[in-house]
Amino acid sequence: MTRIQEEDFSIDDEIKKVMNSSKRIGGITTFLGTARDFSKGRSIKMISFEHYSSMAQKKLAELRDEMLQKFDIIELSIIHRVGDIPPGENIVLIIAAAEHRAAAFEACRECIDELKKKVPIWKKELTPEGDFWVEEHP
Amino acid sequence: MKVTVKLFANLKGIAGSDTVELQLDDNKKIVDLLAEITKILPPLKDVLESRKVFVSLNQEMAQKDDILKDGDEVGLLPPFSGG
Numbered sequence: 001m002t003r004i005q006e007e008d009f010s011i012d013d014e015i016k017k018v019m020n021s022s023k024r025i026g027g028i029t030t031f032l033g034t035a036r037d038f039s040k041g042r043s044i045k046m047i048s049f050e051h052y053s054s055m056a057q058k059k060l061a062e063l064r065d066e067m068l069q070k071f072d073i074i075e076l077s078i079i080h081r082v083g084d085i086p087p088g089e090n091i092v093l094i095i096a097a098a099e100h101r102a103a104a105f106e107a108c109r110e111c112i113d114e115l116k117k118k119v120p121i122w123k124k125e126l127t128p129e130g131d132f133w134v135e136e137h138p
Numbered sequence: 139m140k141v142t143v144k145l146f147a148n149l150k151g152i153a154g155s156d157t158v159e160l161q162l163d164d165n166k167k168i169v170d171l172l173a174e175i176t177k178i179l180p181p182l183k184d185v186l187e188s189r190k191v192f193v194s195l196n197q198e199m200a201q202k203d204d205i206l207k208d209g210d211e212v213g214l215l216p217p218f219s220g221g
Contacts, residue, residue, distance in 0.1 A: 052213055080220060120220075122146060122219050135217045
């Protein structure tokens, strides 16, 4: 379950989809990335995400497969929004489900770290001083 | 042979375009394509030489000595910043 989309998502609905995938799930962890209104001393009016569509879809699916193989998890869902996102809204959601919590925590953490390195998505911050492409991934 | 080059994020602004079609001789490599594109779009020279740009070939990360073929799609990718 990986998706890239412009529209917002419902965290509850996405967790239900993961829970419905197996009755063996005993623990779920989520990472939700959201849009901030302040960065590096500047106010942010809007964050705009661009992606290399075909490659990003492929890399996101590969990342999910990699996490499912590496960790003792049952299901992993990754949803990333693109386009213009105002401060306070959702950007990215990762849901890791496992029999026990440890694997779910580890998979969720590594998934977001690897997503930032491997998936061709770029963030532009729109500020009163101008628009700035963000190059680092802290 | 014809190769499509796609540019993203700040590179689009520097180049003034998001797609460039290049005609190259057969058996040219990624490194040859980069030399050719800086001839056509000189403003890209500095950023391409800064090594802050990754190159993809048909949606996979590429090496500079990968050989191109007709119809290939090359991406010039600044460091990713999703998430």
